[in-house]
Amino acid sequence: MNGVEPGTPCWADLATPGLEDAQRFYPQLFGWTGRVSPDPAAGGYTIFLKDGKAVAGAGPPASPDQVPIWSTYVATDDADLVATRVETAGGQVVVAPFDVLDQGRMAVLADPAGAVFSVWQPMAMRGAELFNEPGSMCWNELVTPDPDRAKEFYALVFGWHPEERPAGPVTYTGWRCGARIVAGMMPQLEPLPGDLPAYWSVFFAVADADAIAARAAELGGTILVPPRDNPAGRTAALRDPHGALFHITALR
Known part of the structure; x- marks a missing residue:
C-alpha cells in the first residue's frame, strides 16, 4: 500500500x-x-x-x-x-x-x-499528500458520549490502543496505532445543536488561529468556539457558510 x-x-x-x-x-x-x-x-x-x-x-x-x-x-x-x-x-x-x-x-x-x-x-489516489503544515490536516478527533464502548469498537476495527491522559476536567484519549498516536477522543459533554451526539472532527493546521478564525467570520462562516490554548497549540472550532463543522490549530 x-x-x-x-x-x-x-x-x-x-x-x-x-x-x-x-x-x-x-x-x-x-x-x-x-x-x-x-x-x-x-x-x-x-x-x-x-x-x-x-x-x-x-x-x-x-x-x-x-x-x-x-x-x-x-x-x-x-x-x-x-x-x-x-x-x-x-x-x-x-x-x-x-x-x-x-x-x-x-x-x-x-x-x-x-x-x-x-x-x-x-488505488490511483493514495490520500492526502501533505500533513501537519499550514493548510493541511493535522488531527482527527472522536467526540462521543460513550468513550468506553468506543475503546472496544475501534480496537476491534482498527487495532487501535487507547492511551489516556488528563486534560482538565475530562480524560483525553490518544489512539495508538503501532508506534504512533494517530487520532484522539474526548467525551461529549454538551451536544452541539442539531448534531449527532457522537462525531469525528477534522483539524487543519494554520499559522495563526486568531487570524484564520477572524477571516472565516469575514467570509461568512461562524466562530463556534473562539481560539484558545491547549497542549497541542491554539485551537478554534468553526463552521463554514453552510454549517459544516471543522477545527483549526496553530501547532506548537
Whole structure:
C-alpha cells in the first residue's frame, strides 16, 4: 500500500449542498486551489491543493437531506474486511464498500454511538499528500458520549490502543496505532445543536488561529468556539457558510 499506513487517518472531505460556495470559501481561508474532476460521474468532486499537494476534497451530499459535514477517512488495505469488522463490533455499514472510479475503494461506516467515518483503500489516489503544515490536516478527533464502548469498537476495527491522559476536567484519549498516536477522543459533554451526539472532527493546521478564525467570520462562516490554548497549540472550532463543522490549530 502506498501513502499513509493502514489504521491512520489519510484524507478528509466535505459533503455539502453548497459546493460552489465551498470552492470559494476554503481557498480564500487556507490558500488552497481547487481541481474539479472532469468526470461527470464525480459530480463536481473537487480536490483541494496546498502548494500543489492534495490536502482535502469536497463534493455534493450523498442524499438531499444530508447535513453538510467534514468526514475523516482511515487508510486500509481491505475496505471490505473493515466493513465486516464494523458490523461484528456493533457498528453500522452506512454505505457498503464500492470503487470510486479508479481512485480507490471506500466505505462509509458508523460506530455504535453513531459517529460516522469512512475508510479508504487506495488505488490511483493514495490520500492526502501533505500533513501537519499550514493548510493541511493535522488531527482527527472522536467526540462521543460513550468513550468506553468506543475503546472496544475501534480496537476491534482498527487495532487501535487507547492511551489516556488528563486534560482538565475530562480524560483525553490518544489512539495508538503501532508506534504512533494517530487520532484522539474526548467525551461529549454538551451536544452541539442539531448534531449527532457522537462525531469525528477534522483539524487543519494554520499559522495563526486568531487570524484564520477572524477571516472565516469575514467570509461568512461562524466562530463556534473562539481560539484558545491547549497542549497541542491554539485551537478554534468553526463552521463554514453552510454549517459544516471543522477545527483549526496553530501547532506548537
